[in-house]
Amino acid sequence: MAINAQGGSVVPTPGQPNPTVYTPKELQPILRLSKTGVAALLHSGQLRAIRVGRKWLIPASALTAFLEGR
Template structure:
């Protein structure tokens, strides 16, 4: 079930700083992912909020297994 299939009361949103800490990347990297559309987000005022499940889906899809 994707983030769009949950009711809003069930969706947990993260700030860009929280996503950056979770992914261990810079905030600028998260902004690039959001602006490119690779990481879905909503705009709240002047800031972005990213559904927590979208972060895990992105990481799961981006995972590359090495030999």
């Protein structure tokens, strides 16, 4: 997964499937944030996510919307 420099959108890396949901751990290198930074985005509601038990799942559409500033 890579970030497009022009639009800031997430583009798939060749040869790897495009996930439909991400875990906070998967977002850390994409957003270049620490575990605490990703958690802060989730708890503040800036990054839309679904809570399943104790696990956070972030839809790919929510990541794209966050990166595009929507």
